[in-house]
Amino acid sequence: MKRRQILDLAAVSAALATLQTLGGCAQDDSAPGPSPATPEGESSAVQHIAMLVYPGFTALDLIGPQTAFSMLENTQIHLVWKTLDPVTTDSGITLFPTATFGTCPEQLEILFVPGGVAGTIALMTDGEVLDFLAARAEQASYVTSVCTGSLVLGAAGLLRGYRATTHWAMREVLPILEAERVDARYVEDRNRVTGGGVTSGIDFGLRLAAKMRGEEAAQAAQLVMEYTPDPxxxxxxxxSAPAAVVERITGLIAADVAQARQAAEQATARW
Known part of the structure; x- marks a missing residue:
């Protein structure tokens, strides 16, 4: 049984009767007519969500919020990269972009960047990527990221003077990008919304879903996802982790943190 059927049977919300199934990136490009399930006073116009994908990003950074967004009616998700060539994540999963920088809509409800390690650090000095983000951010309702995706936003100059977070191991890089470091799982400052490491993308996605369609819609999505963490x-x-574990991980990523700091310093020279 598909999610839409589950929600219909449960009568969670009339506004969600036309929920899209996961795979919103493959939706019909044509704009739908007014939906009878759209709450009174709410626009039925399609809202576009651009989610950057790139070689070496972390899959869960993207899939968590993408799952939440894909359940919202009147949305179209674009997985955006320079080309439509396959992109492989840092865990070996390969996916196909659905839009390029040139075909991505200019007017966006959400502009989103996932994180990673080596792939993300490379983006921090990629002028083509940074210019694309800066241009689309001008007309986006929300400029967002999960994990180290905030470092890419920061490298594009989009977090200057904003409160922001990132993966705990990389938070020291944020001040170099003139962002105000916040040690939190989720940070919202005006229209900038940043999530912490990896799994925070699910929390992040549900919070934004609530802002877009109301709490009931986000609660319905959470229920369908059966998101009730019990680690x-x-x-x-x-x-919370044992000191020995923290020490081991910190040592393993020390070189990556140093590279991220260097990339941040190079990025600020572009401003």
């Missing part, structure tokens, strides 16, 4: 260990933050 087997209290090791998800440096404060």
């Amino acid at each position: 087997p260990f209290e090791a998800g933050t440096p404060e």
Whole structure:
């Protein structure tokens, strides 16, 4: 049984009777007519969401919020890259972009950047990517990221003077990009919304879903996703993880942090 059928049977909300199934990136490009399920006073116009994909990004950074967004009616998700060639994530999953920088809509409801490590650091000094983000951000309702995606936004000059977060291991890089570092899982400052590391993308996606379509729509999405975290260990933050584990991971990523700092310094020279 598909998610749409589950929601219809549960009568979660009339506004969600036409929920899209996962795979919103393959939706029909034609704009639908007014939907009888659209709440009174709410626009039925399609809202475009651009989610950057690139070699070496972390799949869950994208898939968490993409799943939440794909359940919202009157939205179209674009997976955007320089070309339509396949893109492989840092875990070996390959996917296909659905739009290029040239074909991505200019008017966006959400502009989103996922994180990663080596692939993300490379983007921080990629002028073509940074210029694209800066241009689309001018007309986006929300400029957003999860994990180290905020470092790419920052490299494009889009977090200057904004409160922001990122993966705990990379938070020290944010001040170099003239962002105000916040040690939190989710940070909203005006129309800039940044999530912490990887799994925070699910929280992030549901929060934005609530802002776009209301709390009931986001709660329905959360229910269908059965998102009720119950981790087997209290090791998800440096404060809760055993000291030996934190020390080991910190040592493993020290070189990456140094490279990110260097990339941030190079990026600021473009401004």
